[in-house]
Amino acid sequence: MVAIPGAPDPGHCPSGTRSDESPVTTEVAVRLVDVVKKFGDVAAVDRINLEVRDGEFFSLLGPSGCGKTTTLRMIGGFEEPTSGLIELQGKDVTWLPPYRRNVNTVFQNYALFPHLTIFENVAFGLRRKGGLKDAELRSRVTEMLRLVELPGFEKRKPTQISGGQAQRVALARALINRPAVLLLDEPLGALDLKLRKQMQLELKRIQHEVGVTFIYVTHDQEEAMMMSDRIAVMNSGHYEQLADPETLYERPQTRFVAGFLGVSNLLAGIVLEKGTPYASVRLADEAVVRVPAAAVNGRADVEVGVRPEKIRLFGADAEPPSGLNVLSGTVRDASYLGVSTQYIIETKNGSRVSVYEQNVERTIHGSLHRPGEAVHLGWSPDHTFAVGPSVADASAGE
Amino acid sequence: MTALLRRYRFIVPYLLLTPGLIWLAIFYVYPSVQMFISSFWSGSLERGFTFSLSNVHNYTDALSRYQDQIVRSIFFAAAATVATFLISFPLAYTIAFRAGQYKNLLLFLVIAPFFTSFLLRVISWRTILGDDGLLLGPLKSAGLVGDDVRILATPVAVIAGIAYNFLPFMTLPIYVSLEKIDKRLLEAGQDLYATPWSAFRKITLPLALPGIFAGTLLTFIPAMGDYVNAELLGQTPGTKMIGNVVQSRFLVNNDYPTAAALSFILMAGILVAVAVYARLLGTEELVSSAG
Ligand SMILES: Nc1ncnc2c1ncn2[C@@H]1O[C@H](COP(=O)(O)OP(=O)(O)OP(=O)(O)O)[C@@H](O)[C@H]1O
Numbered sequence: 001m002v003a004i005p006g007a008p009d010p011g012h013c014p015s016g017t018r019s020d021e022s023p024v025t026t027e028v029a030v031r032l033v034d035v036v037k038k039f040g041d042v043a044a045v046d047r048i049n050l051e052v053r054d055g056e057f058f059s060l061l062g063p064s065g066c067g068k069t070t071t072l073r074m075i076g077g078f079e080e081p082t083s084g085l086i087e088l089q090g091k092d093v094t095w096l097p098p099y100r101r102n103v104n105t106v107f108q109n110y111a112l113f114p115h116l117t118i119f120e121n122v123a124f125g126l127r128r129k130g131g132l133k134d135a136e137l138r139s140r141v142t143e144m145l146r147l148v149e150l151p152g153f154e155k156r157k158p159t160q161i162s163g164g165q166a167q168r169v170a171l172a173r174a175l176i177n178r179p180a181v182l183l184l185d186e187p188l189g190a191l192d193l194k195l196r197k198q199m200q201l202e203l204k205r206i207q208h209e210v211g212v213t214f215i216y217v218t219h220d221q222e223e224a225m226m227m228s229d230r231i232a233v234m235n236s237g238h239y240e241q242l243a244d245p246e247t248l249y250e251r252p253q254t255r256f257v258a259g260f261l262g263v264s265n266l267l268a269g270i271v272l273e274k275g276t277p278y279a280s281v282r283l284a285d286e287a288v289v290r291v292p293a294a295a296v297n298g299r300a301d302v303e304v305g306v307r308p309e310k311i312r313l314f315g316a317d318a319e320p321p322s323g324l325n326v327l328s329g330t331v332r333d334a335s336y337l338g339v340s341t342q343y344i345i346e347t348k349n350g351s352r353v354s355v356y357e358q359n360v361e362r363t364i365h366g367s368l369h370r371p372g373e374a375v376h377l378g379w380s381p382d383h384t385f386a387v388g389p390s391v392a393d394a395s396a397g398e
Numbered sequence: 399m400t401a402l403l404r405r406y407r408f409i410v411p412y413l414l415l416t417p418g419l420i421w422l423a424i425f426y427v428y429p430s431v432q433m434f435i436s437s438f439w440s441g442s443l444e445r446g447f448t449f450s451l452s453n454v455h456n457y458t459d460a461l462s463r464y465q466d467q468i469v470r471s472i473f474f475a476a477a478a479t480v481a482t483f484l485i486s487f488p489l490a491y492t493i494a495f496r497a498g499q500y501k502n503l504l505l506f507l508v509i510a511p512f513f514t515s516f517l518l519r520v521i522s523w524r525t526i527l528g529d530d531g532l533l534l535g536p537l538k539s540a541g542l543v544g545d546d547v548r549i550l551a552t553p554v555a556v557i558a559g560i561a562y563n564f565l566p567f568m569t570l571p572i573y574v575s576l577e578k579i580d581k582r583l584l585e586a587g588q589d590l591y592a593t594p595w596s597a598f599r600k601i602t603l604p605l606a607l608p609g610i611f612a613g614t615l616l617t618f619i620p621a622m623g624d625y626v627n628a629e630l631l632g633q634t635p636g637t638k639m640i641g642n643v644v645q646s647r648f649l650v651n652n653d654y655p656t657a658a659a660l661s662f663i664l665m666a667g668i669l670v671a672v673a674v675y676a677r678l679l680g681t682e683e684l685v686s687s688a689g
């Protein structure tokens with residue numbers, strides 16, 4: 001075990017003696033209030049309100065240019081918001097320069113100092129804060145390099161290590177300062193897939209070990225899902241939904257979120273009856289399906305959604321079990337993908353629905369359904385969600 | 399031909415070096431050897447010169463006879479290098495980090511004066527620094543400085559002239575090394591609690607060292623051997639540099655042995671100075687951050 005005290009070090013207090021009776025105990029590590037950042041006329045960040053909890057692994061997920069980096073840079077102090085407020089552990093830091101904030105960053109390109117050894121790179125922050133004896137500094141650095149599994153790399157220069165190792169050094173260099181919050185901007189972006197997967201696990205382990213709040217920027221939904229406690233799904237300057245990965249996947253609230261995390265089938269419909277626990281919705285092909293009332297959320301026009309792997313296919317003459325939502329259609333395409341078979345089904349009114357069927361009961365070359373075949377689709381009402389339009393749909397021109 | 403080249407690929411670097419090597423052999427190695435031989439000559443142009451190793455006293459004689467000028471050269475060159483650095487660094491820094499769209503224009507302005515002839519520029523400095531010139535004239539008529547104050551024909555004039563003439567040789571290398579610095583490194587520094595000043599000392603300055611090293615050498619070495627500034631702006635025996643002695647020994651007095659010996663003393667002196675300097679600045683730093 002590595003003895004890195006997880007709790008942040010609010011007073012920049014360099015003396016090793018730290019107690020747990022921190023003066024201001026806040027649940028919230030970072031709070032953004034109505035934060036706007038404009039570059040000229042363009043609002044890169046458009047009124048974000050956000051609370052990141054102490055000790056959580058929080059991700060900002062979204063497509064390129066949606067304002068993730070800008071948000072992160074404002075928390076780090078590298079950009080000043082055009083308006084709004086940024087609080088760190090309950091303290092307003094909106095106008096503090098980066099070197100006065102108890103926040104550290106892992107930069108996408110690592111930004112290791114090329115003229116310094118790995119030791120000096122990692123020791124940089126502690127040296128600037130000062131007040132540490134040489135022996136203590138040395139042991140802190142050694143300990144940190146052990147945490148990121150790079151013991152013995154002290155004397156090397158950044159040019160003499162690999163990309164994955166540079167990534168770990170960047171992490172060590174930031175974490176050694178025991179920041180209240182660690183900001184990571186696509187830290188794995190430059191690594192190849194295998195190393196990336198490995199570092200994802202590694203990052204989670206380290207975060208668990210040190211207990212520091214992580215704010216993690218990525219455009220990779222799988223990465224965000226596997227690492228995060230909570231994710232804010234961003235789209236053109238604001239976030240559309242903030243929730244844990246499971247809620248985001250099972251109950252996306254907007255079209256954008258449903259499409260960005262995994263694959264969704266969306267079918268337009270009109271709410272007939274707002275009952276509990278299920279509301280009834282009539283789809284365009286006249287079929288009536290049941291949707292959890294909470295998902296409908298009082299709307300009259302919705303798009304009903306279901307994930308492709310939740311749908312089961314039945315032959316035209318088979319009777320799907322009662323209680324399922326049922327649609328009828330024709331198989332247009334069947335592709336064998338090894339783990340699963342992917343079907344495209346065309347419903348009566350011409351909508352196309354994707355279905356993934358696990359190849360559990362299949363014999364080799366025995367396709368269950370062939371193109372042209374008429375089938376029923378059935379899925380549980382509990383696996384149904386409903387989305388409203390995305391705020392940015394109009395501008396995205398989807 | 400290409401097949402042959404592919405086969406003897408190892409030859410290519412040598413082929414590429416050949417023109418330079420021939421050039422060096424003809425215009426540097428041969429004259430150097432010639433000079434080295436003549437530094438062991440005795441005699442005169444009229445009676446003819448004879449070579450003898452015992453004439454090594456040419457060196458000791460030259461050293462003791464012209465030690466004032468040698469020491470003065472080192473002092474002038476060092477002072478001019480320091481002055482050039484003090485002007486160049488802020489200039490290069492501003493162009494590299496703060497100039498924005500005016501970067502190229504400012505770089506052009508740094509070298510613009512050098513489109514006119516070296517000699518003309520030095521002569522125009524005579525007008526500027528003259529006793530009633532552009533600088534002192536107004537000051538004197540305003541009564542701010544005494545009538546007997548002069549700059550021309552003093553060490554200050556020579557040092558100022560050298561500093562001016564070598565400014566781009568200092569500014570451009572420093573600019574290049576500053577320009578190369580990834581601005582994100584400075585953000586990383588600030589992120590790690592470095593104030594702007596300590597980020598400058600711990601990141602910018604060390605990364606600019608290769609440029610500073612190149613710039614100071616490009617200034618100091620030619621400044622040591624310069625004679626035009628001392629000749630035109632110094633004009634008095636008290637401002638003569640070793641370059642002036644070599645020039646007059648060689649071209650006026652036809653005293654080839656002394657001139658040659660002085661040249662080699664100068665060369666040896668510069669080599670020692672550069673070696674010490676490189677050591678002080680930390681060669682390892684230079685090599686590793688240059689890449
Ligand atoms: N310094 C700047 N000047 C002008 N516009 C900027 C600046 N920085 C960012 N922008 C704009 O702000 C928007 C958001 O940029 P940001 O870098 O935050 O996106 P991002 O979500 O991090 O994207 P990516 O995934 O591509 O890194 C973009 O449209 C970008 O062009």
Ligand SMILES: [Mg+2]
Pocket residue numbers: 068069070185
């Ligand atoms: Mg970005």
